[in-house]
Amino acid sequence: MTxxxxxxxxxxxxxxxxxxxxxxPAERFLSVGGSDYFRCPRCDARFLDPSRHPKPExxxxxYLLHRNDPDDPRYRRFLAQVADPLLARLAPRSxxxxxxxxxxxxxxxxxxxxxxxxALYDPVFVPxxxxxxxxxxxxxxxxxxxxxxxxxxxxERLRRLVRPGGWLAVMTRFAPGDADFARWAYRRDPTxxxxxxxxxxxxxxxxxxxxxxxxxxxxxxxxxxxxxxxT
Numbered sequence: 001m002t003x004x005x006x007x008x009x010x011x012x013x014x015x016x017x018x019x020x021x022x023x024x025p026a027e028r029f030l031s032v033g034g035s036d037y038f039r040c041p042r043c044d045a046r047f048l049d050p051s052r053h054p055k056p057e058x059x060x061x062x063y064l065l066h067r068n069d070p071d072d073p074r075y076r077r078f079l080a081q082v083a084d085p086l087l088a089r090l091a092p093r094s095x096x097x098x099x100x101x102x103x104x105x106x107x108x109x110x111x112x113x114x115x116x117x118x119a120l121y122d123p124v125f126v127p128x129x130x131x132x133x134x135x136x137x138x139x140x141x142x143x144x145x146x147x148x149x150x151x152x153x154x155x156e157r158l159r160r161l162v163r164p165g166g167w168l169a170v171m172t173r174f175a176p177g178d179a180d181f182a183r184w185a186y187r188r189d190p191t192x193x194x195x196x197x198x199x200x201x202x203x204x205x206x207x208x209x210x211x212x213x214x215x216x217x218x219x220x221x222x223x224x225x226x227x228x229x230x231t
Contacts, residue, residue, distance in 0.1 A: 015027075015028040015036065015038075016028065016038075017038055019038075019040035019042065019043060019045055019047075020045065020047050020050075020148075020150065020151045020152060020194060021040065021043050021045040021047075021151045021152055021155070021194075021196070021200060021203075021204070022040060022042055022043045022045070022152070022203060022204075022207070023152065024040055024041070024042035024043065025041075026038040026039060026040040026041075026045075026047075027039055027041070028049075029046075029178055029181075030178065030181065030182060032182045035048060035049060035052045036048075036049040036052070037049070037181070037187075039178075042203065043199060043200045043203035043204075044175075044196070044197040044198075044199035044200050044203075045151065045194065045195065045196055045197075045200045046175050046181070046194075046195040046196075047151070047193060047194045047195065048193040048194070050149070052193075053149050053193055054190055054191055054193075058190070058191075059124075059147070059191050060124055062189070062190060062191045063102070063103075063124055063125075063191070064103075066102065066103070068102055068103065068104040068106055069104055069106070070104050070105065070106035070109045072106070075106055076106060076110060079106055079107045079110060079142065079171075080110075081171060081216055081217075081218065081219055082107070082140065082142055082169050082170075082171040082219050083107060083110050083111065085169075085213075085215035085216065085219065085221060086111075086138065086140070086167060086169045086221060087111070087114050089167060089221065089223075090116060090137065090138060090167070091137070092115060093115055093116065093117070094116045094117070094137035094138055095116070095117045095118075095119075095136055095137050096111065096116060096117070096118050096119070096136050096137055096138035096139060096140065097118070097119045097120075097121060097131050097136045097138075097139045097140070097161060098111075098118055098119070098120050098121070098140050098142075099121055099122075099139055099140065099141045099144065099158065099161070100121070100122055100123075100141060100142070100143075100144030100147075101120045101121065101122045101125070101126055102122055102125055103122075103125045105118075105120055105126075107140055107142050108120060108140075111140075116138075119131035119136070132157070132161065135160070135161055135162060135163035135166070136161055136162060136163060136166060137163060137165075137166045137167070138162070138166055138167040138168070138169060139158055139161050139162050139166070139167070139168050139169070140169045140170075140171075141158060141168065141169065141170045141171075141172075142169075142170075142171045143171060143172060144172070145170055145172045145194065145196065146172050146173070146186070146189075146191075146192040146193070146194055146195060146196075147191055147192065147193065147194075148193070148194050149193060149194075151194050155204060159208055159224075162224045163224070164224055164225065164226050164227040165223070165224060165225070165226040165227070166223070166224050167221055167222065167223050167224075168221070168222040168223075168224075169219070169220075169221050169222075170201065170219070170220045170221075170222070171218055171219050171220075172195075172196060172218060173186045173195075173218050174195075174196065174197045174198060174217065174218050175195040175196065175197050198214050198220070201214070201220035201222060202214075204222065205222050208222075208224075209225065210222050210223055210224050210225065211223045211225075
């Protein structure tokens, strides 16, 4: 199948740069729509050339198009992919943070209904820095990591927000193989600039001395060791 002219695919490995997740040398593996994408052979992260990142005002305009209604049963079923396995691992009345909660914090509502306390933070919609000054029993990052312009910095911030024994729950679409990446609908969202796979989160967990579980497609649960058992 031939792609339309704006999305014509070109494979190249003539350029490299540091991986935005683990800093290993990453290779340019395709150009599509005038933009270059890089892949890391160490952690399997893929990312857009930083020079092509959208501007903050363009990102905000795109975010305002999202309709994430906390009362929408279909949206709740979608979020249950991460909520259900996380809830199965949390102690009663845990205290957490919904990082990147967006304008309709449906996941926080679901976790609160299960008896947990959930603070909110979003750089656009809930820019209250107070929850970032303390650690939490759990931190959720749902449909957020693909927007990270500086993944290594953001994942390090998330790591520091989880207290010993706590959980970091990430949900993001795991990247397909190279042959399907150009046509992947998730890539076409102009605010999606970083992409990951199961190997990415297992690499992060190993680097941090944490454990990692992948309970289903597109969900990674990373647990920090209890105090005295690791970092």
